[in-house]
Every structure is written in structure tokens, then in C-alpha cells.
Amino acid sequence: MSRALHDVATGTLFGVALNYQGLLKQRLAEFEQPPYQKPPIKPVLFIKTPNTRNQHGADVVHPGNGERLQPGPALGVVIGKTASRVRPDEALAYVAGYTIVNEFSLPEDSYYRPAVKAKCRDGFCAIGPELVPTTQLADPHSLAIKLYVNGVIRQQNTTANFVRNIPLLIAEISEFMTLHEGDVLITGTPEDRVDVQPGDTVEVEISGLGRLANHIVAE
Amino acid sequence: MKHARIHFEGEVHLAHVEDNNAVRLADGRLLAEDQVQWLPPATGSMFALGLNYADHAAELAFKPPTEPLAFIKSPGTYTGHNQVTWRPDNVAYMHYECELVAVIGKPARNVKRENALEYLAGYTVCNDYAIRDYLENYYRPNLRVKNRDATTPVGPWIVDVADVPDPGNLKLRTWINGELRQEGSTRDMIFDIPYLIEYLSSFMTLQPGDMIATGTPEGLADVVPGDEVIVEVEGVGRLVNRIVSEAEFFSAQKEA
Numbered sequence: 001m002s003r004a005l006h007d008v009a010t011g012t013l014f015g016v017a018l019n020y021q022g023l024l025k026q027r028l029a030e031f032e033q034p035p036y037q038k039p040p041i042k043p044v045l046f047i048k049t050p051n052t053r054n055q056h057g058a059d060v061v062h063p064g065n066g067e068r069l070q071p072g073p074a075l076g077v078v079i080g081k082t083a084s085r086v087r088p089d090e091a092l093a094y095v096a097g098y099t100i101v102n103e104f105s106l107p108e109d110s111y112y113r114p115a116v117k118a119k120c121r122d123g124f125c126a127i128g129p130e131l132v133p134t135t136q137l138a139d140p141h142s143l144a145i146k147l148y149v150n151g152v153i154r155q156q157n158t159t160a161n162f163v164r165n166i167p168l169l170i171a172e173i174s175e176f177m178t179l180h181e182g183d184v185l186i187t188g189t190p191e192d193r194v195d196v197q198p199g200d201t202v203e204v205e206i207s208g209l210g211r212l213a214n215h216i217v218a219e
Numbered sequence: 220m221k222h223a224r225i226h227f228e229g230e231v232h233l234a235h236v237e238d239n240n241a242v243r244l245a246d247g248r249l250l251a252e253d254q255v256q257w258l259p260p261a262t263g264s265m266f267a268l269g270l271n272y273a274d275h276a277a278e279l280a281f282k283p284p285t286e287p288l289a290f291i292k293s294p295g296t297y298t299g300h301n302q303v304t305w306r307p308d309n310v311a312y313m314h315y316e317c318e319l320v321a322v323i324g325k326p327a328r329n330v331k332r333e334n335a336l337e338y339l340a341g342y343t344v345c346n347d348y349a350i351r352d353y354l355e356n357y358y359r360p361n362l363r364v365k366n367r368d369a370t371t372p373v374g375p376w377i378v379d380v381a382d383v384p385d386p387g388n389l390k391l392r393t394w395i396n397g398e399l400r401q402e403g404s405t406r407d408m409i410f411d412i413p414y415l416i417e418y419l420s421s422f423m424t425l426q427p428g429d430m431i432a433t434g435t436p437e438g439l440a441d442v443v444p445g446d447e448v449i450v451e452v453e454g455v456g457r458l459v460n461r462i463v464s465e466a467e468f469f470s471a472q473k474e475a
Contacts, residue, residue, distance in 0.1 A: 012294065014293075017357070017358070018357075022241060036356045036357070037356055038356075040357045042353075042355065042361075042363055044357040044358060044361070045362040045363075046362075047291040047292075047357070047362070049264045049423070049429075050263075050264065051423055051425075051426060052423075054464070063422070073351065084368070084469075084472070085469070111357050111358060112359060113288060114289065114290040114358045114359075115290060115358065116289050116290070117422055120422075121423050122328075124426050176363055176366075176368065177293075177295055177296065177306075177362065177367055180295065188430075
């Protein structure tokens, strides 16, 4: 993590699940069934605890024990000032800048219960390589997002496919909980996550934000 | 001994709590309970347990879980003793949950249950309010139900592990406006504190200041603006909170 990002993005890491249209569509039929009964109404949120924080260039430990590890390429939005009950049309004024997040997880077969075991392992949230101020990124909703494993593209999408754009996420979240300076909003991972193995180099590239690299190691 | 975090004359102090809840600052000054603003005594992540009392699970029409159902709270939802919590407008059911909380004192990874208590800083109490209207079946209980601004009172203090010889046999009680509404015992917990520390630390490192809120027994009821809600865990603490309206809460915030 660059010094600037490390100094600024010190708050809570809030994740948004099911925020890519392709991913949501894949599961819609299932979401009409129990235990879900109906598709989500509000943003589907989770928290990455501080022990998950990790940096550009660092190792990510594969849990082993027959578990599967999946990278989660995501655009990170770093909050710049306290946002409580912010309207969508003013929301971007509360953003300090953008960065790349690799939101590692075990596979999510179910979204019914909080994914603590899948998502809160040590080092499961790599952030970096740097903070790009809002002034340097004209449109955060048209960015190509690519996952490379050992140099080969394995997953790609674009932030144009968000279910909710950044202003709408900030508005709906800050309606009930304040976003503080330094909090990071992880805007979602697209469909078709892939498995990675110890020895793999995993990189997430987002246009205009650089490339976030991590190395998978055995426990 | 009881350890509190308080705000007094523009500064945050770590303090000891003496008789009548008087607060002793490090510099020796002794302040009355109502002279200080009580802050949450810890500010790490909170791992809160759902359905961890068999009677409460039955009350909600759930089978007791076979694996702990943990969800996470972040510091923005905490508030201290004698503070207010807001009830959103136009909801039908907001209820309290009286809970014993274990506070982590040192990093805990792969801890066995027989050693688990060595990793504790002590115990506190929380009121894990929920707005049931907002339940959705995604990461349930979802953040809109459980991680709202100032909707998890924690405190008043942390009491030392040595001062709670049997955390598995403590009375939990909740009063609304002085009327006893919830009564249970930590004896009826499904997964106890040593088990929960072993479980969570088997896949992640618990950090100093992290908290495990161990769930609530049956006896839930709706609360409305104006209500005084007291949750108490025997031998640990008595945590007072007042419900205000959405308008009152946010207008006070604007003034602050």
C-alpha cells in the first residue's frame, strides 16, 4: 500500500455483495426460493474485519484443508469525510478517491447467513497499490476490471455493470449508518470467481488505478 | 476491577470505576456517574451471536444452530452507558437484546477452549437492538437490522475476568421503564465463551478490543421513543439506554 493510501484508508471495510448485474441475474431464480423467498431489496452488505487488511505485493495464505480460495476483484471507494444521510446527487463529494481491492473469500454457495468464516480470515482483503483522488478519475462507472492469475486473464468485467452505482450505495448505506473518513466501500465482485492455489500470483487491474498484486502461499 | 472509557471536559480518559459508579481518573480526580459521558469500553469488531439460547431460538421459530451463527458489527454502531438510541420512524418492531460480552485482551489464533479465558481482557454488557422490519434473507441478520448508528449500547465498563468466577451462571435481565421484561441465565447458552473463542480463532485472529456478544435469551418486546431500557448481566454491569425518535436523534447530531 502506498503511504498516502495507508494513511487515509484506516477505517471500516464495508463490502457490497451481489452488486454486478450478471452475478445477480445468475442467482435470481434461486433467490425466489427458500431460504431467500425474494430477491434482496436493499444493498447486501458485509464487513471485512481489520485482521483481513493486506497490502500490494504481500502474501495471502491459502486455508488448505480442502477449502477453495477465490480472489474478489473490486473497486474500492475511500470515504473522505463523514457521510450521514447523504443524497445521491451529493454523494461523490464525500469520496476521497478510489483504489483496488482484492476481496478474497471462500466460495459462497449461500448468501443466507453472514459470511464470517468465508471472508474474515487474516489477510483476506488486499488494498492498493495506491489512492487515486476523485479528481484524477473522470468516471468510476466505466472502468474495466480484470483479474490475472499468473499473467493470464481469468475474470473480467466493467463497473458499468453495477447494480447500484456509487452515489446510490453511499445514499442507501448512510441512511442508517454513518460512513466515516477512511472507511472503504468495496463495491462488489463480478460473477465467475475463480479458484487460486498456493504458488499463484494474483493481480487485479482496474483502468486508471493500476494493478494490485498478491502471492498465494500455503499455510 | 472495573475499567471504563469516558469523555470529560473534551478529553477521553481511561478510568477505574468505584462505589456508586464514581469514576476515578488516572490523575486521581473522582467524578460522579452523571458528570461524565460514558463511551463504549472497547472499540474493536464485535462478533455477535444469533440464536445462541435455545429458548430464544424457539421464540423466533428456529431450530438451535449446530454451528455458531456469528455476525459482525463495526464501531459506528456502538454507544455508551446512559446514551440514546433511535427508533426509526414507521417501523413496527424494534427490540432489545441483553447480552454478556467477552472482550479480547490479546491476539488469539488457534486457541483451544481450555486456554480460552487467558485471552480475555474481561467482560462487559451490550444491548444488541434489532429492527425486525428490516430483516432480509441475505447475510441475515443484515447490517440494516443490526449495524445502525448508535444502536448497540456497550458497557458501562469492562470487569476483570477474575471478578466473574462463573460466567456460565449469570442472570440476564432487561427492564423497560422499570418493569422487568426479560430474564434468563447464561447457563442456557448453546455455545459458551471458550467454545466461541476456539471457533472464531480457528479461522481468524481475534484482536485486542474485539468483542464476542454471546446472544440473548427469550423475552423480547417492542421499545418506543421515551422508553428507558436497562440491560443487566449479574456481576458484570447494568447498562442504561434511552430510546429517542429519529428526528430527535438526527437534530441533536446536527447541533453537535
